[in-house]
Amino acid sequence: MTDNSYTTATKFENVVGYPILIDQLVSVEEQRRIMKEFEHWKMYKGKHWRTRRPEGEPQVTANYCRAFVDKGVAFLMGKGFSIKTKNEAMNVTKPVLDEVWDDNNRELLGLDMGQSGGVTGNTWVKVTVEHFDPDTQPDKYEEYPKGRIRLIVLPSYSTFPTWDGHDKDTMVRCKIIYPIHVEREKPDGSIDRETHIFREEITRDRIREYLDNELIEERENPIGEIPVIGIKNLPVSGEPFGASDIEDIVPLQHEFNAKTTDVSDIINYHAAPITVIFGAKAKDLQKGARKVWAGLPKDGKVENLELQTDLSASLNYIELIRTAMFELASMPEDAFGKDMNISNTSGIALHIRNQPLIELTRTKWVTYGEGIRKINKMIIKFAKLIEHPSFKQDEFDKLPANAKYWTEAEFPNPLPKDELIEMQLISQKLKNLLLSRRDALVELGISEPDKKLEEILAETTKVEQVLATAQELSESALEQLSNEAMATNVGGIIHPDEKAKEGIDSGD
Numbered sequence: 001m002t003d004n005s006y007t008t009a010t011k012f013e014n015v016v017g018y019p020i021l022i023d024q025l026v027s028v029e030e031q032r033r034i035m036k037e038f039e040h041w042k043m044y045k046g047k048h049w050r051t052r053r054p055e056g057e058p059q060v061t062a063n064y065c066r067a068f069v070d071k072g073v074a075f076l077m078g079k080g081f082s083i084k085t086k087n088e089a090m091n092v093t094k095p096v097l098d099e100v101w102d103d104n105n106r107e108l109l110g111l112d113m114g115q116s117g118g119v120t121g122n123t124w125v126k127v128t129v130e131h132f133d134p135d136t137q138p139d140k141y142e143e144y145p146k147g148r149i150r151l152i153v154l155p156s157y158s159t160f161p162t163w164d165g166h167d168k169d170t171m172v173r174c175k176i177i178y179p180i181h182v183e184r185e186k187p188d189g190s191i192d193r194e195t196h197i198f199r200e201e202i203t204r205d206r207i208r209e210y211l212d213n214e215l216i217e218e219r220e221n222p223i224g225e226i227p228v229i230g231i232k233n234l235p236v237s238g239e240p241f242g243a244s245d246i247e248d249i250v251p252l253q254h255e256f257n258a259k260t261t262d263v264s265d266i267i268n269y270h271a272a273p274i275t276v277i278f279g280a281k282a283k284d285l286q287k288g289a290r291k292v293w294a295g296l297p298k299d300g301k302v303e304n305l306e307l308q309t310d311l312s313a314s315l316n317y318i319e320l321i322r323t324a325m326f327e328l329a330s331m332p333e334d335a336f337g338k339d340m341n342i343s344n345t346s347g348i349a350l351h352i353r354n355q356p357l358i359e360l361t362r363t364k365w366v367t368y369g370e371g372i373r374k375i376n377k378m379i380i381k382f383a384k385l386i387e388h389p390s391f392k393q394d395e396f397d398k399l400p401a402n403a404k405y406w407t408e409a410e411f412p413n414p415l416p417k418d419e420l421i422e423m424q425l426i427s428q429k430l431k432n433l434l435l436s437r438r439d440a441l442v443e444l445g446i447s448e449p450d451k452k453l454e455e456i457l458a459e460t461t462k463v464e465q466v467l468a469t470a471q472e473l474s475e476s477a478l479e480q481l482s483n484e485a486m487a488t489n490v491g492g493i494i495h496p497d498e499k500a501k502e503g504i505d506s507g508d
Helices: 012-016 017-023 028-044 064-077 094-103 106-120 138-143 250-271 310-326 347-353 355-386 393-398 419-431 439-444 447-468 477-488 498-507
Strands: 005-008 082-085 122-130 148-154 159-163 171-184 191-202 208-213 214-220 228-232 275-278 301-304 405-411
Touching: 028 064, 028 106, 028 250, 064 106, 064 228, 064 250, 064 310, 064 355, 082 094, 094 106, 094 355, 106 122, 106 148, 106 214, 106 355, 122 355, 122 498, 148 355, 171 228, 228 355, 250 310, 355 405, 419 439, 439 447
Parallel strands: none
Antiparallel strands: 005 171, 082 405, 122 148, 122 228, 159 171, 171 191, 191 208, 208 214, 275 301
């Protein structure tokens, strides 16, 4: 199949609509999973109604599902994350890990991972190597002559793992299935567009690619592991799949929209009331402002249809549903900008106000942290395979076995802090030997505390050397050196320049 142009059709409707996918490739259990995930995506995108009302009729949609997922993603990935390695591997594996994550846009990729997991309950990340043709892509080939390590967040409805019968956390096979559009140029110059199902089956030993059940390529798996990492958004004990952030609030969201729409109808009906006429005909009455009706029959009367019931019960019920959604989603209303006296709110009080969301985020730190650790292992294996420029093979071979692939993801505290109060507290802890300088940097939210601590220690050493030299200088030379340093390098490290040194040597 040559001279073909492949365009991925990633919409879920395109995936589930093909009989070849449903009948031959996906089990009934997998169909149920992707249908539930499709329902969650519809809720996230605001497609809450199964039917449409007539033109002009209100159909209220308050999309709390999206708000809850986005808030959870902001707390989890809003400030990014950093990679920690063993001290022995600090200059061996960490540089290549940081380079690959940054090359794949770490912040955006993290948000994509969090959103996919928050909506569907699972995030699937494929680690692969992308090669470039030197003739058609010379710029990319020059930048990545040995290939680019890619981290791809796969659509949940296109990923179908098979788990070990004895271990639900061990993947033995992974199928990635999606439709593609194949474009072929006809002899007359027109383009013929056909849609086919592409399928990739990955095991520890082999990688096979199919187009409509026809094997088009088969190759050996170069790393001996399935390079697709599954991350559970929220763990479910004994289950291979995780739980979504909106798992429990979808029914409440439908009820909230329905009842809010009912109240909207009532308000609209009585904002433009219907005129009811008893004992007379409407054609005999003139319509319009400043009209006077007279001569009505004895028993005749004209009145507007009025609201005779109290809406408070309906409004209370709507508020009850809304409160239940916030509680089940572990979302404090304060996190969405509800009025609160911020100026008088201490850090502890702010933490207590957001306690449900903090607890939810800490759970995700465990699940997503484990997933990132597995991704890092795949990155190192592929870096070793393609001889990545930042990968130091000789130094890697010398590392202890427990340091070669050991990594950890560190997430900063998502809550805002009063830095002055925080610094005072940290200072007291350091003074009383209750905190290390590295831990102090972590509490301050420094993304790479080890690197920052190394810089601080190096700078401190230089300052101590300058001070030790200064003690040997005459008082006048020391004053001259200090004045020049303050004039040229205020707030930095004091470095005696060549001119100052000459003055000192001459005895000035």
